[in-house]
Amino acid sequence: MEIKKLLDESNSYMMETYKRFPVIFVKGRGMKLWSMDGKEYLDFMGGIAVNILGHCHPKLVVAIQKQAQRLIHVSNFFHNDVQIKLAKLLLDHSFADRVFFSNSGAEANEAAIKLARKHAKSVRGEGRSEIITALNSFHGRTIATISATGQPRFQQGFEPLLPGFRHVPFNDVESIKEATTDKTCAIMLEPIQGEGGIRMPSPGFFKAVRKHCDENGLLLMLDEVQTGMGRTGKLFAYEHLDFEPDILTLAKGLGGGFPIGATIAREEIAKSFDYGSHGSTFGGNPLACAAALATLETILEDGILLGECTRMGQIIMNKLIELKDKFPNIIVDVRGKGLLLAMELTRECSQVVQAVFERGVLINCTSVNTLRFMPPLIVSEEDIARLIDVLSEVLSRLS
């Protein structure tokens, strides 16, 4: 009864922006979550690619506890030691020289957009403010980032949108060339389109975009909010693709569950931000940085987790392919990289997600008919076997 009352309260107090499952989670450990009524769930959704180390990983818990006792927040008018350590570790493992810390993916992208415009103005003069992005992309929910996003469903009702974005089909270099004018300053892309249904880059696409950017003095900005932090088996997805971006954004997995975002860039671009150009009250505060530092250190330790991500990803992929062979009239395609995987269905997937949920496994549905799997990097073969059993049972009921 207590639970029913709480659910009613939740439904009456919160703005109705989310269609939530009727469950209240109170505890998590590793791959598992427990609801208030004591039911156990296996989490293949990972807080939408956030819980990269699983729930309440001991290293993350201890880092947050220790930092909370030492110093929680101090303004960016001052330096803080944890922010410095995190910056160094992050930059040492990337193409970039400098970082700006914020609190979310949308904010990290806002900073990237502002930096690209400011940089174009300082090196190339007035009038270069346009950014080319992809159709079917997702870059966040603020006005600037829904304007950047190439999906009308996130924009409708919020017009007027921010001017200065042009959308072209993903994986289409010719369209990028056609959309480039003397007003263009940058191209912003996800390495793999996450919310767009795990759409993979075609071979050579990013190298061709890089070449086009170099020839035309454009910045190449990568939104790795979903793909970054080891999700694809490397720390950053661009490492698979044989090119380097100019600006890259991170959030989701960065804090292992604690909110933090980052925008990283090469020195010559980063220096277009000067004193007062940009700021954030909370961005990079000691507690958030301690969480991100522990997360990043754990991912990088001996490369064990990155190797496991690739290995487990391959195991899930093979099993999904087996399911596709077994249910050819329901499953259209399976795709993905590392532990960012998708199964496209011939029908809407909400019914499947619901049936899987009722059997104690959490998965997610993206772009209407695509099931998405993004478990923590600590997922085991046993967990995978359970997922596949449940999926298989649900799919056979449907077929």
Ligand SMILES: *Cc1c(COP(=O)(O)O)cnc(C)c1O
């Ligand atoms: C989730 C996501 C965002 C937005 O992140 P928030 O933290 O929700 O603002 C931006 N870009 C991509 C690729 C994402 O997956």
